Amino acid sequence: MPRESLGEFEQLILLAILRLGQEAYGVPIIEEIENRTGRSVSQAAAYLTLRRLEQKGWIRSKMAMPTPERGGRAKRFFSLKPAGTRRLHAARAELLNMWEGYEPEMDTR
Amino acid sequence: MPRESLGEFEQLILLAILRLGQEAYGVPIIEEIENRTGRSVSQAAAYLTLRRLEQKGWIRSKMAMPTPERGGRAKRFFSLKPAGTRRLHAARAELLNMWEGYEPEMDTR
DNA sequence: TCATTTACTATACTCTGTTGAGTAAATGAT
DNA sequence: ATCATTTACTCAACAGAGTATAGTAAATGA
Numbered sequence: 020m021p022r023e024s025l026g027e028f029e030q031l032i033l034l035a036i037l038r039l040g041q042e043a044y045g046v047p048i049i050e051e052i053e054n055r056t057g058r059s060v061s062q063a064a065a066y067l068t069l070r071r072l073e074q075k076g077w078i079r080s081k082m083a084m085p086t087p088e089r090g091g092r093a094k095r096f097f098s099l100k101p102a103g104t105r106r107l108h109a110a111r112a113e114l115l116n117m118w119e120g121y122e123p124e125m126d127t128r
Numbered sequence: 129m130p131r132e133s134l135g136e137f138e139q140l141i142l143l144a145i146l147r148l149g150q151e152a153y154g155v156p157i158i159e160e161i162e163n164r165t166g167r168s169v170s171q172a173a174a175y176l177t178l179r180r181l182e183q184k185g186w187i188r189s190k191m192a193m194p195t196p197e198r199g200g201r202a203k204r205f206f207s208l209k210p211a212g213t214r215r216l217h218a219a220r221a222e223l224l225n226m227w228e229g230y231e232p233e234m235d236t237r
Numbered sequence: 238t239c240a241t242t243t244a245c246t247a248t249a250c251t252c253t254g255t256t257g258a259g260t261a262a263a264t265g266a267t
Numbered sequence: 268a269t270c271a272t273t274t275a276c277t278c279a280a281c282a283g284a285g286t287a288t289a290g291t292a293a294a295t296g297a
Contacts, residue, residue: 026253089264090273135284198295199242
């Protein structure tokens with residue numbers, strides 16, 4: 020049974036798509052996550068997760084035409100479906116609830 | 129290779145231990161997570177994750193003496209080790225970074 | 238003695254995340 | 268034209284995190 024809450028990497032992918040808007044295809048999605056988290060993201064990990072998210076009905080994708088640049092292959096653009104948007108929103112709410120009241124000083128008791 | 133960041137459920141467990149302080153043993157840990165997240169947590173999931181966290185050196189545990197109540201078996205109490213505290217702190221920083229700038233209104237564009 | 242309560246365990250499995258390598262379609266240089 | 272290079276995406280196998288179902292163990296109270 021799939022879990023109710025989003026996985027962490029899934030969240031990162033959805034957030035990246037949301038933030039990138041019209042420019043949300045594989046390569047920038049990976050860069051966005053790398054910039055934001057500071058960790059490196061393999062292409063395979065990203066594309067696999069994108070496919071899984073699409074299968075679950077949280078995002079949709081569409082191939083675009085190639086662009087006239089060196090190596091400018093056709094890109095697959097992604098966007099959030101309503102269900103994905105709701106998931107993302109719910110994930111944030113859960114996190115807020117979970118960490119609410121936490122103060123870093125608690126760590127050093 | 130284990131991942132650098134904590135899993136979501138692992139975070140919940142560590143946070144529950146931190147919050148419960150002296151009272152951090154299996155049953156209240158489970159209740160704390162259920163209350164905070166609204167989802168139900170199986171005992172197996174909790175104890176298994178507790179064991180994994182201990183194996184990784186993020187928490188320690190100690191059996192206490194039985195208490196004189198009906199069914200009052202010996203309890204295994206958990207506490208954070210420094211490494212676990214650091215992980216928890218780092219996990220929070222990552223989350224803040226990841227969601228920074230996100231506004232719920234972004235969802236409804 | 239035995240049902241009940243509280244606390245913890247075993248085992249097997251699915252889902253999520255990661256790795257390492259590879260394919261495909263475009264341009265640019267020779 | 269051919270072939271190296273760039274950009275974009277794919278395959279397959281595996282490891283790690285999370286879940287489900289069921290069970291064991293040690294206490295009390297009737």
